[in-house]
Structures are given as C-alpha cells and as structure tokens.
Amino acid sequence: MTEALTSTRDRLVLNAARLFQQRGYHGVGLAEILAESGAPKGSLYHHFPNGKADLALAAADWAGGEMQRIMADAFEHAASFDDGATTLCFKLAKLFDLSGHRDGCPVSSTLFEGAANDAFRDRAAEIFAGWIGTVTTHGVRFGLSPDAAEMMAERLFMGLEGAWVLARAQKTAEPLRRLPRLLGHMPGA
Amino acid sequence: MTEALTSTRDRLVLNAARLFQQRGYHGVGLAEILAESGAPKGSLYHHFPNGKADLALAAADWAGGEMQRIMADAFEHAASFDDGATTLCFKLAKLFDLSGHRDGCPVSSTLFEGAANDAFRDRAAEIFAGWIGTVTTHGVRFGLSPDAAEMMAERLFMGLEGAWVLARAQKTAEPLRRLPRLLGHMPGA
DNA sequence: TCCCCTCTAGACCATTTGGTCTAGTCCTGT
C-alpha cells in the first residue's frame, strides 16, 4: 500500500500503529503489517531485532507522540482549561468518526495484551504520564494550582479513555462529544 | 485446574472469561482454555458450535452479568448516589488488587478485537447499556431526574473504564480509588 | 435389553504464526 515516500522503518511503524490500534497486538499478524508496508521480513528484523514486540513499542511511542501533539494543540489555542478540554474531546471525536468508528486508544490497544509483559505496561504508563503531564502544564498555565491541574488532567484522561471504550461499542463518537458536558467543561448548551 | 464441581460448559465459560480478561481474545488460544478447563475439543464444539467466537460471547455475557451484580450490590446498600458510586469504585479497586493488577474490563478485553466483528461490538454495547441502566435506576431511586441519573451513570462508567486503563498501566489500583474524589462523589477527605 | 441422545475424547488437518538465515543489492567513504 503506502509507497516509498517514507523510509521502510517509518512505514512499518506507521502501519503497525494503525493496525494494532484497530485490532490489538495479537489481532494483527506480521504478514499483514509487512504486506501493507511493502517490506520483507528481513527489513523488519533489521530495524527491530526483537521483532513484533519492538515494533509494537515503537508504534505505541509514535502514536503516543501524535496524541500528545493533538492534546498540546487543543490547549495551546484555548481560552481556558474548560475550552481546551472541550476542544480536545471534539477533536478526538472527529478523528474517531474519520476512522470509521473502529480505532481505540492507540496505546492501550497496542500494549495491553502481552501476557505478563511488564515492559509493555511500563511503556504505556510512561506515555500516559506524558499526556497527563502535558494537560497538567496547561492547567497551571490557566491559573490552576499544580495539584488541581493534575487532578483535572487525570480526570480528563480517564473520561477520554472511558468515552473511547463506549464509543467503540456503540460505533458512534457521541460519547466523546458528551464528555465535556458530563465533566462540567461545557457550561453553556 | 478447576475440576468437576461445575459442568464442563460452565468451566469453559469461566476460564475463558478469566483468560480473555487478562490477555484479550486473540491473546489466548483454545488449547489453554481447554487445558485449564480440563475439557477436550469435542466438548467445546458441542456446547459452542461456532467455537471461539461463541465462547467469547458467552464469557462476556457471564462476566458482564457478574459486574452488573457488583454494581447493583454497591448501590443497593448505599445511603446516596455518591455513596454508591464511591463504594463501587473501592470494590473494583479491591478486585483489581486481588487479580494481581492484571485484569482489564472483562467486556472490552474480550470483545474489542474481532476485526470488523460487528456482533462482538453490538454485544458489548448491550452489556454496557445494562450496567449504565442499573446505575441510572439507582440514581432515580435516590431522587435524581431520569436525565440527570443517566448522565451521572454514564459519567461514572466512563470514569471507571478510564481509571481501569490507567490502573493496568501503572499496576496499582490507586486510579480507581482516586476516581470518586475526581468525580466529586467524595466530598470529605 | 436395546435404542437413542447428550456429551466426552482426542487424533487429525490446513493454515498461519513469529522468527531465523543466507544471498544479494545499493550506497558511501577511501
């Protein structure tokens, strides 16, 4: 599919991230990732000596970074914390619509299946901490105390992950759109 | 493992529910479920003609019912909606501790991996609706308007699912214990 | 006793899984 505009490594990471997000770590075989990336096995094991596990970590890192950028962007241009949170929810709802109402949280989809795989969960915790940290920073910027900002950030994170779960089950982004109101971030309407 | 105190069918459902909850639908092979249940393949395909998919639906149904009972129980003996919500979060935190900080939401772990499997997601939506409906009913019982009760129930659901995700990543039940305060269900402390 | 139906038992199968390995291409520095 995706052709040589990007490096082989990047294509592998990108496609892996997308597929894992849709169907989970064990739900996608290397064969499919390789085919979509137009890469042979040799390339995979050259760039990722530990194979699928390495690739999943890289994919989660990449997707986690993208998400963090989306979060930062939503709050960057906001007039208040409530405004930023609302914008973020609506942005993610839009993305969920564009994905055909299929994709889950890229990190939990990718990293929550490896049996007793501590490395995966540790990495997930790191990525989540990055997200929550970003939102916390903006909370402080908007005048919240560090503690209050962290609480608000964590609450928003939990709400988003939960709304995402419900959205996948119901095949509609409405739960994500309802979230700002449920959390009191949308006084009006 | 689990021996003949229960019927073969029940043992299959129970073990499947447990294993899927830990490692997801694709993360567990039939061989393991069969071994843990002490049952041969023939029995599986006798009780579940469509094999793994049927078993997963039955497992999700069973686990969903258990969860609904836990929810009903938490609110049944509560003095207020806030009290019920707090009790529920603490109960689930306790269960998460007992699981060795491994298990995710039984329904999303089991039913969110089947490629474009609409049947799985529809079933998940039904089970989630049951949970939210149960909490909504209790909200009304505590004097909330039907609309307000449903909002509170949905908000609690999202919070729980999200807290569960964070709890898995951090390998601690603390996010679940923090949730009542984050949602304003715990005025004191 | 004999039949029938439910359920157990597990051998067997094609396919797919993640992973290894050898060969070869291509580009870069000297």
Place this chain on the structure above:
DNA sequence: ACAGGACTAGACCAAATGGTCTAGAGGGGA
C-alpha cells in the same frame, strides 16, 4: 575501483492456531 556496512529480499522452519471428524462412554426411557 573496491571494500564494507546498511538494508532488502524471501525461502524456510518449528510451533501453535482454530476447526473438523470419527469413535465411544454414559445414562434414561421403552
């Protein structure tokens, strides 16, 4: 020109996957 590393290419492999099929155990009713 040529040496050497980075990368591509895909044949190959053992193990595991979900699923099918035949055989038979066990028990209740006629």
